[in-house]
Amino acid sequence: MARKAVPTIQQQDTMYRYTDFDRQFVxxxxxxxxxxxxxxxxxxxxxxxxxxxxxxNGWYVQRYAPxxxxxxxxxxxxxxxxxxxxxxxxxxxxxxxxxxxxxxRTQDALQASQPGLTLAAPPLKHGYGHFTTRTNVQFNWxxxxxxxxxxxxxxxxxxxxxxxxxxxxxxxxxxxxxxIAPDEIVDTRPFAEILRQWxxxxxxxxxxxxxxxxxxNGAAEDRAATGWYDIGLQALRNDAGEVGFTVxxxxxxxxxxxxxxxxxxxxxxxxxxxxxxAVIRAYNLYGRRDNKxxxxxxxxxxxEGQKFIDAVEAxxxxxLEQDGAPHTIxxxxxxxxxxxxxxxPLRAAGVASETSISAKPFQRWxxxxxxxxxxxxxxxxxxxFKRPGWAPGDADAxxxxxxxxxxxxxxxxxxxxxxEQNLLLPWVHAQNLPALYERARALGLVQPNIGLLTDMIACxxxxxxxxxxxxxxxxxxxxxxxxxxxxxVTDLGPIDLHISGCINSCGHHHSGHIGILGVDKDGKExxxxxxxxxxxxxxxxxxxxxxxVGPSFSAAEVxxxxxxxxxxxxxxxxxxxxxxxxxxxxxxxxPFKQAANAARLDGHHRSARQAEEVxx
Amino acid sequence: MKIIxxxxxxxxxxxxxxxxxxxxxxxxxxxxxxxxxxxxxxELQFPKFTDxxxxxxxxxxxxxxxxxxxxxxxGDVLIDQLVQMARSGFTSAVLAEGVNAAAAERxxxxxxxxxxxxxxxxxxxxxxxxxxxxHDHREAA
Numbered sequence: 001m002a003r004k005a006v007p008t009i010q011q012q013d014t015m016y017r018y019t020d021f022d023r024q025f026v027x028x029x030x031x032x033x034x035x036x037x038x039x040x041x042x043x044x045x046x047x048x049x050x051x052x053x054x055x056x057n058g059w060y061v062q063r064y065a066p067x068x069x070x071x072x073x074x075x076x077x078x079x080x081x082x083x084x085x086x087x088x089x090x091x092x093x094x095x096x097x098x099x100x101x102x103x104x105r106t107q108d109a110l111q112a113s114q115p116g117l118t119l120a121a122p123p124l125k126h127g128y129g130h131f132t133t134r135t136n137v138q139f140n141w142x143x144x145x146x147x148x149x150x151x152x153x154x155x156x157x158x159x160x161x162x163x164x165x166x167x168x169x170x171x172x173x174x175x176x177x178x179x180i181a182p183d184e185i186v187d188t189r190p191f192a193e194i195l196r197q198w199x200x201x202x203x204x205x206x207x208x209x210x211x212x213x214x215x216x217n218g219a220a221e222d223r224a225a226t227g228w229y230d231i232g233l234q235a236l237r238n239d240a241g242e243v244g245f246t247v248x249x250x251x252x253x254x255x256x257x258x259x260x261x262x263x264x265x266x267x268x269x270x271x272x273x274x275x276x277x278a279v280i281r282a283y284n285l286y287g288r289r290d291n292k293x294x295x296x297x298x299x300x301x302x303x304e305g306q307k308f309i310d311a312v313e314a315x316x317x318x319x320l321e322q323d324g325a326p327h328t329i330x331x332x333x334x335x336x337x338x339x340x341x342x343x344x345p346l347r348a349a350g351v352a353s354e355t356s357i358s359a360k361p362f363q364r365w366x367x368x369x370x371x372x373x374x375x376x377x378x379x380x381x382x383x384x385f386k387r388p389g390w391a392p393g394d395a396d397a398x399x400x401x402x403x404x405x406x407x408x409x410x411x412x413x414x415x416x417x418x419x420e421q422n423l424l425l426p427w428v429h430a431q432n433l434p435a436l437y438e439r440a441r442a443l444g445l446v447q448p449n450i451g452l453l454t455d456m457i458a459c460x461x462x463x464x465x466x467x468x469x470x471x472x473x474x475x476x477x478x479x480x481x482x483x484x485x486x487x488x489v490t491d492l493g494p495i496d497l498h499i500s501g502c503i504n505s506c507g508h509h510h511s512g513h514i515g516i517l518g519v520d521k522d523g524k525e526x527x528x529x530x531x532x533x534x535x536x537x538x539x540x541x542x543x544x545x546x547x548x549v550g551p552s553f554s555a556a557e558v559x560x561x562x563x564x565x566x567x568x569x570x571x572x573x574x575x576x577x578x579x580x581x582x583x584x585x586x587x588x589x590x591p592f593k594q595a596a597n598a599a600r601l602d603g604h605h606r607s608a609r610q611a612e613e614v615x616x
Numbered sequence: 617m618k619i620i621x622x623x624x625x626x627x628x629x630x631x632x633x634x635x636x637x638x639x640x641x642x643x644x645x646x647x648x649x650x651x652x653x654x655x656x657x658x659e660l661q662f663p664k665f666t667d668x669x670x671x672x673x674x675x676x677x678x679x680x681x682x683x684x685x686x687x688x689x690x691g692d693v694l695i696d697q698l699v700q701m702a703r704s705g706f707t708s709a710v711l712a713e714g715v716n717a718a719a720a721e722r723x724x725x726x727x728x729x730x731x732x733x734x735x736x737x738x739x740x741x742x743x744x745x746x747x748x749x750x751h752d753h754r755e756a757a
Binding site: 021025031035036039045053167194197198200201202204205207208284285289318322323324327329330332333336 | 665666667668669671672673675679680694696697699700701703704716719722723726727728729730731732733734738739740741742743
């Protein structure tokens with residue numbers, strides 16, 4: 001087939017378009033950060049005083065270098081923004097050679113200090129961005145001295161790190177299929193944008209007891225894990241067809257996993273800001289500040305129960321009756337913001353390709369990585385960032401540039417970050433799928449594993465994060481390696497495997513069907529395995545934390561433990577149609593626990609055998 | 617907003633009738649006791665600058681309890697929180713020991729406007745006319 005010129009899909013209004021005010025605001029924020037950074041460098045701000053200022057701009061200081069967390073509100077990212085991320089990866093995410101050597105030496109020493117307990121550790125990488133579970137992008141090596149320049153560059157495409165850390169209202173998420181899912185009830189992106197604006201530099205709520213996370217879901221299926229959020233908002237329509245939200249408050253992971261409680265069955269859409277204000281004001285006044293681990297709103301809701309809900313309702317009434325409800329969303333404002341989320345003008349298909357469409361790899365990719373769109377001529381394509389040689393969700397400069405190109409060619413210039421650390425193209429003409437497959441394959445992004453075992457979630461863990469108790473990347477790498485047979489992975493069916501390097505739970509281990517949590521014992525890395533967690537999706541059932549199978553395992557044991565659990569599943573399932581989570585719920589945890597615990601000393605599992613073969 | 621250096625606090629005394637309130641005080645109970653009657657200044661506390669309870673107390677004093685006197689921020693008051701304080705209803709602030717007020721003024725000049733309504737402009741950006749989109753958060757110091 002001859003290669004034709006690629007028709008580009010016109011780029012307009014697929015995403016909220018920043019007004020002059022919005023653009024200027026982000027630029028002024030970058031200027032403010034430069035001023036703060038310079039005052040800190042001159043010694044006018046102490047480290048302690050500078051800390052929350054840099055955190056609220058996304059700047060952490062990690063194990064070896066600063067980490068920048070950039071917000072991608074509700075996951076929507078444009079090709080222009082992807083290109084700027086590519087530049088950041090190429091030009092900024094580059095450590096001094098001496099720093100990298102020292103960091104690698106320290107990691108090697110960590111490995112050497114635990115003989116017999118570890119897995120192969122991939123060397124530290126740089127020059128790439130990392131997609132997080134909450135639609136942020138992180139970079140690990142940008143020197144603080146270049147921080148202000150990085151923020152200026154980001155501001156040039158409307159990006160920033162505002163409130164991606166610190167004890168404030170964090171980046172607001174939506175399910176990745178908002179606006180394109182066949183089961184959508186309400187497109188929540190405009191509401192997320194309105195709430196994002198309201199939460200940005202909120203004067204009263206910048207020093208809350210602890211971080212505060214809000215998620216929206218607008219479809220029949222909860223794909224946004226709303227039960228796990230400080231505030232989870234499920235959009236719905238009442239009998240009269242009016243739009244509103246079921247409001248859940250007090251979910252969260254961490255040391256004490258809690259599922260949010262419904263405090264309002266139906267909050268009219270125009271009251272969103274007024275009600276959220278009432279919730280956060282009550283939290284700001286009454287949330288615990290004496291103990292970091294008891295400071296999230298979930299602890300307040302658990303401890304106070306109805307009393308907390310009554311306080312919120314009283315405050316909400318006062319906002320309505322005494323304040324005159326100044327933040328009632330007007331229809332004009334909703335329509336203004338909604339106009340930024342129209343379906344983009346789509347040109348006819350026609351990108352040439354040499355893909356053999358009847359071949360099994362393409363068919364398998366179609367079945368696993370391509371979803372039905374609410375518009376019949378379109379498809380939703382998830383590019384898999386779960387591939388050998390890479391940690392989950394990592395994309396280097398060349399890949400980020402190539403993604404921008406794919407988004408321009410196939411998806412009206414728009415892509416989306418997903419909760420599962422992949423990147424999704426929302427506006428792909430079904431006839432262009434073979435051409436997209438061909439190009440994505442060249443980038444190594446077509447593993448047909450979306451939703452399957454190897455589509456695992458993992459935080460950066462002890463390779464980078466100062467909070468981590470254990471490394472997550474070697475665990476993810478070993479499991480990716482162990483399950484390279486796609487026939488086997490497909491046969492195992494949908495499984496949520498989530499890995500966190502510490503109890504802060506950035507890898508959402510609590511909500512994994514199989515959860516792996518790094519813990520520290522006497523300076524050594526150990527891993528707790530949990531079973532039966534759920535994020536609240538249709539597959540997984542109501543949100544719930546998993547249960548621990550037993551005492552923790554060494555890293556070297558983890559692949560064998562996972563394998564034993566999955567072998568048990570294959571033995572116990574009624575047929576290949578019964579999913580792992582359903583078998584687990586039907587037969588109970590015991591046989592899986594036994595298999596997992598037996599794997600501690602079992603030398604017959606494949607991972608151990610492979611290790612022996614390599615050694616032989 | 618009136619910004620007072622820590623060292624100047626006691627050199628320029630005034631005779632306003634003042635009340636100091638802890639940041640975990642129950643404002644509704646105090647109001648019920650008539651504690652705010654005749655009070656011309658309420659001093660709210662920031663024991664650490666990261667403890668943000670007094671921001672909400674200031675909002676409640678202005679909005680719920682109709683306090684119109686001087687609302688003063690005291691304790692660990694740093695310049696990067698002054699704009700937030702002004703927007704939450706504070707009208708004066710005593711800077712923490714050792715904090716130089718010189719960098720404070722440009723913080724007030726930085727942003728042309730904000731998204732939310734606040735103590736100075738109760739309407740959010742979307743409810744204002746385009747010509748009113750910006751407002752000045754400085755007051756004669």
